[in-house]
Every structure is written in C-alpha cells, then in structure tokens.
Amino acid sequence: MSQKINPVFTHYDAAHCESGSIRSMLKNYGLDISEPMVFGIASSIVFFYFPPVKVWGHPLISYRMPPRSMLKKIQERLGITFVTKTYQDEQLAMDELDALLMEGRPVGLQTSVAYLTYIIPEFRVYFNGHMLLIYGKEGNEYLVSDTVVDRPMRIHAEDLRKARFARGQNPPNGFMFYPASIPASIDYRTAIRKAVKQTVNMMLQPLFPIVGIKGIRTMARKFEKLHRSPDKKNVRSFLGNVLMFQEEMGTGGGGFRYLYAAFLQEAAAHFGIPGLEEAKKQMAETADLMRNIANTCAKIVKDGKADFDLMPLAALVRQWAESEKKAYLILKKIKWK
Amino acid sequence: MKVYESIAGGGKRESSSKRIKYSVDEKGEIVETYEEISEYSIIVAGTVEEVYADLAEKARERVRRNIASPLEYFMYRSQLEPDSLLALTGFSPREFKKHMKPKVFRTLEDDVLQRYASAFMVDIGTIKKFIG
Structure with a gap:
C-alpha cells in the first residue's frame, strides 16, 4: 500500500473553492498571495442570468466566471505556468495523481461535490466545478485540503475517482493542476490594471440583457413578473434558488462582492490610487445591499406565507444594480499612469 | 459548511461548521472572519x-x-x-x-x-x- 504525505504542506481555508485552491497551492509552492488578490486578478466577478439553463427548475444565476477560468487568467496575468491535464482513462488519472504525490507535489483537482463523502449528504449537490487540493495518500485514503473547510479531510480512493469523473454539466474529466514555474518577480500593477479593465468592460457591457448590470436589471424584472404569479410555492422556491446562489454556492454573490472589495482594498494599499479605495467602499456597500436582499428572500421563504409582496424586493434588486454600476464607473475613471 | 471526517472503522464524526467570510468591520475595512454554518x-x-x-x-x-x-x-x-x-x-x-x-x-x-x-x-x- 502506498503511503505518502507531503511533510511541509499547510492547509489554508478560504471563502471560495477555486480562488482558495489556487492561493493555497501558490502559497505552498512559495508565492505569498492572498485569496482576494487571486480572485481580483483573475477578473472573476460577474453577473449572469440565463433562463434557458435550469438549476433545480429555475434559471441559472451566476455571480462568478465559470470553473477553471481563474486558473487561466492567473497564468496569463502573473506569468505563472501551471501544468493542467484532463483524462479519458480514469486509472491513468489516478496513477498519475499517485505518482505526483509520491514526488511530494500537492495537486489541485476539479471534482463533483456529489461524491465528496466528507460533506453531509444534504449539501452533496451535482456541482461539477468544485476545486480542492490533494496533498498525500495513506493506504486507500487521500488527504484532502478543501479550502472551504477549516481543516484537512480524507476521502476514499474510489469516491475521489467518482468525484473526478462525474458526468453531467461541465464534467471535470479528471482535471488536475499544479504549478510548473513561478516567476521570481511579478508585475502586480499591470496585472491589476488589466484585471480591473476586463471586469469593468464585462459588467458595464451594453449589448446583452443577461450579463452584468443589464442582467441584474433583467432579474429585477423577473421579480416584478413573479409578483403577479398565483403559484406562490414556485415563487418561494425561486427565491430559495436566488438565496442559494447569492449567499451559499461558492461563497455566493454578496460574498463575491466582499471578496472583490477586499481585492480593491489590498490593491489600494499597494499602489495608493485613491479611486481604488473609493470603489472598494462602493463595492462593500453593494455587498451589504445584496445581503439585505438575501435576508428578505430568506424571510419570505422561511415564513412560508402565501401573501408576500415582491415589489420591494424588485426595487432592492434595482438599487443593487445602480450601486454596483457606480463602483465600476469609479474604476473606469482611474488613471493608472 | 458542516462536514464530517472519517474515523477508524469507517465511521464518521462531525468535524466542523465554520467557514471564512469577508465582511466590513466598524472602521469600514474588509476583514476575514469565521462564520458558523449560515441560516441561509x-x-x-x-x-x-x-x-x-x-x-x-x-x-x-x-x-x-x-x-x-x-x-x-x-x-x-x-x-x-x-x-x-x-x-x-x-x-x-x-x-x-x-x-x-x-x-x-x-x-x-x-x-x-x-x-x-x-x-x-x-x-x-x-x-x-x-x-x-
């Protein structure tokens, strides 16, 4: 039986799985970087409202870029080279993982939450984009550093295999990553400037009604439409969905706005650009507003009453759109040179 | 997130329900805090x-x-x-x-x-x- 544990690996927990895994991986490989920096430099914040794709019977609402996009952007902007691999052969994927662990390398994996047996069954949802790190193996169990959990966990080899090769939307296909090289010096200023520019362009885009600030307004219209719906049970279920994706799934929308505000705060502290500090305050205000929306949704869902008014909620969503727009307009005006 | 960890004999023991959240403190700074599993x-x-x-x-x-x-x-x-x-x-x-x-x-x-x-x-x- 193989037995290998990386003796120097440190578990770092985080607010979000992908930014947390990349940060923990880089820190364990010697680059001191924070989770908000990874999140911000990868331009991960977004809003996407997409009715054709249903999640638990309701339109897909996304508050962040799709899985793996952070990894791509971090490589591109910080000049770090990651080895990334997907597999068709499950056995080969597990053998290569073992070989890397034997070399003492922690490895990042994309997995399905549905098969992560250390999570309670109620939360094992069919989400195929969960990132975690494996840093050792003891007998038939892998040692897991899942950054959304506050301590290392263990998983049986067969369960990990299932989690790596789950089917469904966005299948992981055994996706694995680890850094091959990290540059000696990194130009953070350029990376942050490019990242902020991309986020601003994406969120203020004028064309598609389902993306960015326009998408948030579309969601507000959906609330107004639902106000007239007689099927209150379905409306409550939709609000539950909004709540889940806004506050829980992968730290949620409000959580992502706080994370982005933390990125702006750190960038402001490094470069002393006043616009960044101002945008941070605005983004934090937006996050507070989103938490308020989540609390209102939670109250309606929890009360279970048939007579509730969705119009104030729709007004709050519109307020959120305006507040977030203000933050991007501040960022847009920044003179970087 | 509440999780369980494996213990000898194949059993599971409740391990943790804390996770990191970012929020604003009284000075208006964004800080890292631990939150118990949320009501949401x-x-x-x-x-x-x-x-x-x-x-x-x-x-x-x-x-x-x-x-x-x-x-x-x-x-x-x-x-x-x-x-x-x-x-x-x-x-x-x-x-x-x-x-x-x-x-x-x-x-x-x-x-x-x-x-x-x-x-x-x-x-x-x-x-x-x-x-x-």
Whole structure:
C-alpha cells in the first residue's frame, strides 16, 4: 500500500473553492498571495442570468466566471505556468495523481461535490466545478485540503475517482493542476490594471440583457413578473434558488462582492490610487445591499406565507444594480499612469 | 459548511461548521472572519428538499397508477431535473422520453438501468422493485 504525505504542506481555508485552491497551492509552492488578490486578478466577478439553463427548475444565476477560468487568467496575468491535464482513462488519472504525490507535489483537482463523502449528504449537490487540493495518500485514503473547510479531510480512493469523473454539466474529466514555474518577480500593477479593465468592460457591457448590470436589471424584472404569479410555492422556491446562489454556492454573490472589495482594498494599499479605495467602499456597500436582499428572500421563504409582496424586493434588486454600476464607473475613471 | 471526517472503522464524526467570510468591520475595512454554518443554507436546503419531496410524492402516485416509470420517482428523489439526468446518464432526450413510459421501462436491459442507478446512487434492484 502506498503511503505518502507531503511533510511541509499547510492547509489554508478560504471563502471560495477555486480562488482558495489556487492561493493555497501558490502559497505552498512559495508565492505569498492572498485569496482576494487571486480572485481580483483573475477578473472573476460577474453577473449572469440565463433562463434557458435550469438549476433545480429555475434559471441559472451566476455571480462568478465559470470553473477553471481563474486558473487561466492567473497564468496569463502573473506569468505563472501551471501544468493542467484532463483524462479519458480514469486509472491513468489516478496513477498519475499517485505518482505526483509520491514526488511530494500537492495537486489541485476539479471534482463533483456529489461524491465528496466528507460533506453531509444534504449539501452533496451535482456541482461539477468544485476545486480542492490533494496533498498525500495513506493506504486507500487521500488527504484532502478543501479550502472551504477549516481543516484537512480524507476521502476514499474510489469516491475521489467518482468525484473526478462525474458526468453531467461541465464534467471535470479528471482535471488536475499544479504549478510548473513561478516567476521570481511579478508585475502586480499591470496585472491589476488589466484585471480591473476586463471586469469593468464585462459588467458595464451594453449589448446583452443577461450579463452584468443589464442582467441584474433583467432579474429585477423577473421579480416584478413573479409578483403577479398565483403559484406562490414556485415563487418561494425561486427565491430559495436566488438565496442559494447569492449567499451559499461558492461563497455566493454578496460574498463575491466582499471578496472583490477586499481585492480593491489590498490593491489600494499597494499602489495608493485613491479611486481604488473609493470603489472598494462602493463595492462593500453593494455587498451589504445584496445581503439585505438575501435576508428578505430568506424571510419570505422561511415564513412560508402565501401573501408576500415582491415589489420591494424588485426595487432592492434595482438599487443593487445602480450601486454596483457606480463602483465600476469609479474604476473606469482611474488613471493608472 | 458542516462536514464530517472519517474515523477508524469507517465511521464518521462531525468535524466542523465554520467557514471564512469577508465582511466590513466598524472602521469600514474588509476583514476575514469565521462564520458558523449560515441560516441561509438551512433554509435553502429545506426549500429544495420540500419542492423535490413534493414532486417525488406525485411521481410515486403516478407510478402506483401505472402512468409513470419508477425512473421519474427516483429522478425527483435524487433532486435531479430531466436535463441534469440526461447529462449524467448520457441518454438522448428521445431515449429518455421512451424510458419514462412504464411499458418501456419494464423492458429495459440491466446495462441501461445501471446508468440510471449510478446517477441515482442506488442499485438496480431498488429501481426494479419499486412499485410506488
């Protein structure tokens, strides 16, 4: 039986799985970087409202870029080279993982939450984009550093295999990553400037009604439409969905706005650009507003009453759109040179 | 997130319910704090469970009356939608529609049922024996 544990690996927990895994991986490989920096430099914040794709019977609402996009952007902007691999052969994927662990390398994996047996069954949802790190193996169990959990966990080899090769939307296909090289010096200023520019362009885009600030307004219209719906049970279920994706799934929308505000705060502290500090305050205000929306949704869902008014909620969503727009307009005006 | 860790003998012990959140402190700075499992998770898990329990119950009734295939019941019991089940099993929408008919369900081969069983995380016998 193989037995290998990386003796120097440190578990770092985080607010979000992908930014947390990349940060923990880089820190364990010697680059001191924070989770908000990874999140911000990868331009991960977004809003996407997409009715054709249903999640638990309701339109897909996304508050962040799709899985793996952070990894791509971090490589591109910080000049770090990651080895990334997907597999068709499950056995080969597990053998290569073992070989890397034997070399003492922690490895990042994309997995399905549905098969992560250390999570309670109620939360094992069919989400195929969960990132975690494996840093050792003891007998038939892998040692897991899942950054959304506050301590290392263990998983049986067969369960990990299932989690790596789950089917469904966005299948992981055994996706694995680890850094091959990290540059000696990194130009953070350029990376942050490019990242902020991309986020601003994406969120203020004028064309598609389902993306960015326009998408948030579309969601507000959906609330107004639902106000007239007689099927209150379905409306409550939709609000539950909004709540889940806004506050829980992968730290949620409000959580992502706080994370982005933390990125702006750190960038402001490094470069002393006043616009960044101002945008941070605005983004934090937006996050507070989103938490308020989540609390209102939670109250309606929890009360279970048939007579509730969705119009104030729709007004709050519109307020959120305006507040977030203000933050991007501040960022847009920044003179970087 | 509340999690469990494995202990010797294959058992599980509750381990943790804390996770990092970012929030604003009294000075207006964004800080990292630990939060216990939030009320939101509990509320949402309850709502999702309630919706699917309702759908599964209706499907059970339809299976009993022989107008739905047991696959429909297990789909909702597993909190899946037709789209996600199609993706998990790899069947085409046309095949799926056929399998949802009780008459066709009774003729399905074990290898077909195994694909559904894996998606529902049950064994084939449980699906075959289900009569509502």
